[in-house]
Amino acid sequence: xxxxxxxxxxxxxxxxxxxxxxxxxxxxxxxxxxxxxxxxxxxxxxxxxxxxxxxxxxxxxxxxxxxxxxxxxxxxxxxxxxxxxxxxxxxxxxxxxxxxxxxxxxxxxxxxxx
Amino acid sequence: xxxxxxxxxxxxxxxxxxxxxxxxxxxxxxxxxxxxxxxxxxxxxxxxxxxxxxxxxxxxxxxxxxxxxxxxxxxxxxxxxxxxxxxxxxxxxxxxxxxxxxxxxxxxxxxxx
Numbered sequence: 001x002x003x004x005x006x007x008x009x010x011x012x013x014x015x016x017x018x019x020x021x022x023x024x025x026x027x028x029x030x031x032x033x034x035x036x037x038x039x040x041x042x043x044x045x046x047x048x049x050x051x052x053x054x055x056x057x058x059x060x061x062x063x064x065x066x067x068x069x070x071x072x073x074x075x076x077x078x079x080x081x082x083x084x085x086x087x088x089x090x091x092x093x094x095x096x097x098x099x100x101x102x103x104x105x106x107x108x109x110x111x112x113x114x
Numbered sequence: 115x116x117x118x119x120x121x122x123x124x125x126x127x128x129x130x131x132x133x134x135x136x137x138x139x140x141x142x143x144x145x146x147x148x149x150x151x152x153x154x155x156x157x158x159x160x161x162x163x164x165x166x167x168x169x170x171x172x173x174x175x176x177x178x179x180x181x182x183x184x185x186x187x188x189x190x191x192x193x194x195x196x197x198x199x200x201x202x203x204x205x206x207x208x209x210x211x212x213x214x215x216x217x218x219x220x221x222x223x224x225x226x227x
Contacts, residue, residue: 006156009154034215036218041220042220043118043204043206043218043219043220043221044157044204044206044218045217045218046215046216046217049215089156089157091157096170097170099162099169099170101159101162101170102147102159102216103159104149104156104157104158104159105156106154106155106156107156107157
């Protein structure tokens, strides 16, 4: 049972335009959400996060939106740059069995073309 | 500050063999988590160690095991390798684990033939 889903395996956008990556989750116990970026041959790197008490968090070109009622979060990258081309993973955290546990989605490959 | 290191980076094994992967976390980090990444499956959580104790475990068979040493370094062992174990194995460290920001190593690419 995939509790965190990224239904778009890939996304292509032009440089300068907005990239929107989506993520859905099924468990209402998740209370903290993160986005990671992964380049080939490297481990994922933390990008931005949001707590369930907020609905928006912004860091430079990156903004994460959280819609708790829809159990949906999205990552907006504006403007997109070729260096943003990578695989993006969303992750959700909740307390399961007394400990915080992080569940990752399957990833979306973003390609930003010049 | 040095990042998370994993050794070896690449490994080729045959079915039935066993393998041990190593992870050195960032200095001061006490939590080490292991993940398996395969195409289409994302990052599947294997287990987390905190202060030498396994604190969390994912849904993997008992062939997958791990341990953590007093210096927070961790090892992961897979016994009786199967073709389906071919994957990128990632280690991540954090101060406390859970929803704290995790820092990933570059991974070990395991190929089982």
